[in-house]
Amino acid sequence: MNSNVENLPPHILRLVYKELSLLSSDPPDGIKLFPNEEDITDVQVTIEGPEGTPYAGGLFRMKLVLGKEFPAAPPKGFFLTKIFHPNVGPSGEICVNVLKRDWRAELGLRHVLLTIKCLLIHPNPESALNEEAGRLLLENYEEYASRARLLTEIHARGPPRAPPEAPSTSAPPPGPPDGPQPKKHAGDRDKKPAPPKKKADKKRALRRL
Numbered sequence: 001m002n003s004n005v006e007n008l009p010p011h012i013l014r015l016v017y018k019e020l021s022l023l024s025s026d027p028p029d030g031i032k033l034f035p036n037e038e039d040i041t042d043v044q045v046t047i048e049g050p051e052g053t054p055y056a057g058g059l060f061r062m063k064l065v066l067g068k069e070f071p072a073a074p075p076k077g078f079f080l081t082k083i084f085h086p087n088v089g090p091s092g093e094i095c096v097n098v099l100k101r102d103w104r105a106e107l108g109l110r111h112v113l114l115t116i117k118c119l120l121i122h123p124n125p126e127s128a129l130n131e132e133a134g135r136l137l138l139e140n141y142e143e144y145a146s147r148a149r150l151l152t153e154i155h156a157r158g159p160p161r162a163p164p165e166a167p168s169t170s171a172p173p174p175g176p177p178d179g180p181q182p183k184k185h186a187g188d189r190d191k192k193p194a195p196p197k198k199k200a201d202k203k204r205a206l207r208r209l
């Protein structure tokens with residue numbers, strides 16, 4: 001999509017920049033903003049899948065696109081990460097009331113992002129863009145949750161955890177004990193013949209006396 005920066009008046013751009021700065025420094029829980037310095041009308045974020053939902057453990061990329069009529073018109077929301085959800089269409093488009101009839105200019109982007117995160121907790125089958133997901137949500141929740149978890153596992157795995165360093169640090173210690181042990185045994189073997197000679201010398205001295 002083309003940038004709408006040139007289409008927005010300067011005072012709107014200043015307001016958007018201010019809100020994005022606040023979102024970056026003080027983001028909502030589980031949401032991280034990735035500002036685009038060249039195009040602030042393309043707002044990219046990641047949302048952590050809420051615990052207790054089929055999306056838990058996933059990290060979902062999404063974006064808000066601010067049109068030339070923003071904030072009179074709502075932004076458009078898209079999931080960039082593939083997700084099985086009633087309110088997310090095949091191209092990632094998001095259907096939620098705050099981005100349609102419930103939009104008001106004073107709501108702001110923070111409210112939109114929080115609403116989309118809440119949508120992962122409470123899907124709305126009445127405004128389904130994914131009809132299969134909406135049907136399963138109503139008729140067979142276990143099957144819906146299973147499908148949602150599967151796609152989360154495949155497409156939305158979070159960043160891999162750093163491997164533990166314990167094995168690498170514990171590996172070297174066994175080496176040194178093995179080294180000195182043979183030396184000690186070898187030394188003991190060399191020293192063992194010496195004591196009998198001293199005892200023999202003492203016996204000879206007693207005999208002479």
